[in-house]
Each structure stands twice: as structure tokens, then as C-alpha cells.
Amino acid sequence: AQSVTQLDSQVPVFEEAPVELRCNYSSSVSVYLFWYVQYPNQGLQLLLKYLSGSTLVKGINGFEAEFNKSQTSFHLRKPSVHISDTAEYFCAVRLITNAGKSTFGDGTTLTVKP
Amino acid sequence: DAGVTQSPTHLIKTRGQQVTLRCSPISGHKSVSWYQQVLGQGPQFIFQYYEKEERGRGNFPDRFSARQFPNYSSELNVNALLLGDSALYLCASSPQGTGLYQPQHFGDGTRLSIL
Numbered sequence: 547a548q549s550v551t552q553l554d555s556q557v558p559v560f561e562e563a564p565v566e567l568r569c570n571y572s573s574s575v576s577v578y579l580f581w582y583v584q585y586p587n588q589g590l591q592l593l594l595k596y597l598s599g600s601t602l603v604k605g606i607n608g609f610e611a612e613f614n615k616s617q618t619s620f621h622l623r624k625p626s627v628h629i630s631d632t633a634e635y636f637c638a639v640r641l642i643t644n645a646g647k648s649t650f651g652d653g654t655t656l657t658v659k660p
Numbered sequence: 661d662a663g664v665t666q667s668p669t670h671l672i673k674t675r676g677q678q679v680t681l682r683c684s685p686i687s688g689h690k691s692v693s694w695y696q697q698v699l700g701q702g703p704q705f706i707f708q709y710y711e712k713e714e715r716g717r718g719n720f721p722d723r724f725s726a727r728q729f730p731n732y733s734s735e736l737n738v739n740a741l742l743l744g745d746s747a748l749y750l751c752a753s754s755p756q757g758t759g760l761y762q763p764q765h766f767g768d769g770t771r772l773s774i775l
Contacts, residue, residue: 589766645762646693650702
């Protein structure tokens with residue numbers, strides 16, 4: 547079975563400051579890794595994904611994440627946040643053999659303050 | 661092209677009632693998955709359907725059931741509703757159910773409130 551742990555439930559940060567949202571995962575088989583963003587009353591929007599290859603992946607809205615296999619981590623970073631980045635962020639894993647089932651963490655609420 | 665569409669957007673039911681939620685996948689997508697997102701938690705996998713067959717089921721009671729139609733749309737049914745069933749129900753579609761990486765697209769969900 548797979549599991550995902552998001553280490554911070556809430557992250558407050560000032561506008562234009564850097565931010566890191568931490569994610570650890572557990573799986574005995576190969577998985578794909580994802581970060582999603584969810585705005586109030588909306589579904590999930592894919593920020594970025596790691597499938598294979600380079601461990602540093604870049605996504606939309608200036609976000610990037612680094613896959614660390616030895617530490618089983620996939621932390622999300624942004625060098626300078628905006629007020630509009632305030633949202634809920636979810637880390638997820640999915641077996642490479644199953645396109646339909648993702649396992650999610652409990653989310654991190656990012657609040658960007660002026 | 662339209663994304664994943666879910667209906668209704670909001671629903672209020674009372675304990676013991678039954679509910680049906682609907683999902684239309686992106687055109688050409690044959691796999692549909694359902695997730696339950698309780699407030700303050702991440703989405704939990706309920707079902708996956710691919711080519712009209714159940715391909716996966718999460719740890720949910722038999723009160724939860726689903727089906728997929730020939731046009732690949734799907735319905736999620738929940739019987740004997742409990743207060744704990746209050747949640748956002750998300751539908752996601754992908755082109756295929758198996759094989760190498762398939763993008764999974766999510767709808768905006770149905771907000772179910774149980775009184």
C-alpha cells in the first residue's frame with residue numbers, strides 16, 4: 547500500500563517570500579508523484595508531476611519540486627509567492643500501473659499575507 | 661473541449677436517504693474514478709471504472725456503489741446516508757485505465773451535506 551504524509555498542515559508566509567511545502571511518501575513499488583492545488587469550492591488542478599528522469603521538475607505558476615528517492619520526499623517550492631497562491635496544496639502518489647487510483651496526503655494550507 | 665463535469669454541484673439530504681451523483685468524463689476518456697474529500701482531509705479513493713467494469717475499490721462500505729455507462733459517463737450511488745458521508749465528491753477521468761502515465765483530470769465536485 548502507498549501512503550503520503552504532508553508534514554505541515556498550515557504554512558503562513560508573507561508575499562514575495564520563498565516557500566517550501568514538504569511531502570514524504572511510502573511505497574514498496576514504483577510510483578508517479580504529483581502536486582495539486584485546490585482553490586475554495588473547486589476541484590484539483592495539477593501543478594506538476596514526476597514521472598522519471600530529472601529529479602527537479604518545474605510546474606505551472608512558478609512552482610517546482612524535487613524528487614529525493616533516498617529520503618522518499620517530494621517537496622514543493624516557490625522562490626517568491628503571491629497573494630493569489632493562497633490555497634490548499636495536495637501531494638499525491640499513483641502506481642505506474644494504475645491510472646485511476648491516486649493516494650493523497652491531507653493537504654497543506656498555504657496562506658500568503660500582504 | 662469541456663472538462664470533467666459533475667452534477668449537481670450542491671446537494672442536501674437527510675440521514676437514511678439515498679443519493680446519486682453524476683459525472684461526465686472528458687471526451688475520449690474511458691476511465692472514471694471517484695473520490696471522497698471530507699473537510700480538512702485529502703481525497704480518498706472510492707472506485708475506478710474502466711470500459712464499464714469496476715477496476716478498483718477503496719475501503720468504503722457496501723452502501724457505496726457505482727456504474728459506468730456505454731458513453732463512459734458514471735454515477736455514484738450512496739444508500740442509507742450517514743452524517744459522516746458529508747463531503748465533496750470528486751470525479752476524475754483519464755484516457756485509459758492502465759498502462760504508462762495517463763493524465764488524470766478532476767471535476768469541480770459535488771458538495772453533499774447530510775442533515
